[in-house]
Amino acid sequence: MTTAERVVIDVDGLRMTYGTAEVLKDVTFRVRHGEVVCLLGPNGAGKTTTLEILEGFRTRSAGRVEVLGTDPAHADEPWRARVGVVLQSWRDHGRWRVRELLAHLALYYPRPWDTDELVAAVGLTAQADKKVRMLSGGQRRRLDVAVGIVGHPELLFLDEPTAGLDPVARREFHDLVARLADEQDTTIVLTTHDLHEAQKLANRIMILKGGRIIADGTAQELAERIVGEDEVRWSRDGLQYHRTTSDSTKLAFDLFRQYGESVTDLEIRKATLEDTYLSLVRQQADAGGAETGAAAPADETGEPAR
Numbered sequence: 654m655t656t657a658e659r660v661v662i663d664v665d666g667l668r669m670t671y672g673t674a675e676v677l678k679d680v681t682f683r684v685r686h687g688e689v690v691c692l693l694g695p696n697g698a699g700k701t702t703t704l705e706i707l708e709g710f711r712t713r714s715a716g717r718v719e720v721l722g723t724d725p726a727h728a729d730e731p732w733r734a735r736v737g738v739v740l741q742s743w744r745d746h747g748r749w750r751v752r753e754l755l756a757h758l759a760l761y762y763p764r765p766w767d768t769d770e771l772v773a774a775v776g777l778t779a780q781a782d783k784k785v786r787m788l789s790g791g792q793r794r795r796l797d798v799a800v801g802i803v804g805h806p807e808l809l810f811l812d813e814p815t816a817g818l819d820p821v822a823r824r825e826f827h828d829l830v831a832r833l834a835d836e837q838d839t840t841i842v843l844t845t846h847d848l849h850e851a852q853k854l855a856n857r858i859m860i861l862k863g864g865r866i867i868a869d870g871t872a873q874e875l876a877e878r879i880v881g882e883d884e885v886r887w888s889r890d891g892l893q894y895h896r897t898t899s900d901s902t903k904l905a906f907d908l909f910r911q912y913g914e915s916v917t918d919l920e921i922r923k924a925t926l927e928d929t930y931l932s933l934v935r936q937q938a939d940a941g942g943a944e945t946g947a948a949a950p951a952d953e954t955g956e957p958a959r
């Protein structure tokens with residue numbers, strides 16, 4: 654077996670119940686070595702719960718879970734050293750200075766990052782001697798990421814890592830994730846509500862809804878599951894038109910054949926991950942889920958295709 658085929662996370666029939674609320678009903682998936690997997694889903698779908706179970710911070714109700722060959726519910730310190738975690742909520746180290754804190758945490762790992770390199774990698778060099786409580790929200794988030802990767806983890810969990818980051822910090826974070834995956838071979842599982850970020854970072858996207866994984870694949874594979882979502886806009890005789898169609902090429906051809914050069918400003922927008930996501934999540938809601946609203950009515954203003 655090559656390292657790329659090695660299963661790093663193996664989840665089968667995972668269930669989680671809080672009181673009487675069944676949040677995870679039957680979650681089954683695998684993650685292989687070196688993959689960057691993004692877990693998407695509406696608020697309250699159970700993404701953080703899933704991550705916390707995989708991290709060994711939460712005890713599941715049922716199902717089989719193996720992370721790096723171990724059940725996280727019974728993991729030991731050497732296992733913890735191989736797993737990096739960036740939680741959604743901030744753990745307070747307010748009195749520590751940034752460099753000091755990272756140097757201290759490095760002592761707990763067999764092969765930590767060089768502290769100054771790490772501080773630079775997360776863009777905190779100018780704040781290295783500041784106390785943590787003096788950092789801005791986005792700077793604290795960068796520090797969270799540094800704390801998560803300080804031990805050079807084989808497997809990194811990131812729960813909404815870019816929430817609160819400005820566009821520059823977000824871009825730098827994306828570059829850092831790409832470096833960790835490409836140069837250091839880190840397997841990464843992250844959650845986000847930013848679909849552009851998911852598309853950019855992940856080799857694979859999983860959508861969690863109604864307690865189950867309702868879609869699992871590359872952004873392209875997910876897009877192929879929905880049809881009829883190309884959006885076509887054009888102008889004619891000073892009026893603007895808009896239409897969604899499964900065959901935008903044919904529509905464009907028909908428009909030009911019928912109206913010739915009076916058709917201007919033709920724009921075709923292929924389905925994005927956002928379209929795919931909304932469509933899949935709404936399909937699931939129509940099929941019995943309850944959390945999301947009904948699909949918005951389609952815009953009917955386009956000219957009929959001939």
Ligand SMILES: Nc1ncnc2c1ncn2[C@@H]1O[C@H](COP(=O)(O)OP(=O)(O)OP(=O)(O)O)[C@@H](O)[C@H]1O
Binds near residue numbers: 694695696702703
């Ligand atoms: N400790 C808890 N006790 C009871 N219910 C909980 C607990 N933690 C989470 N829940 C509930 O479980 C459901 C899933 O929560 P979770 O935080 O896993 O969702 P999420 O997909 O991460 O949401 P978000 O996108 O809003 O962060 C929610 O309905 C939440 O209210």
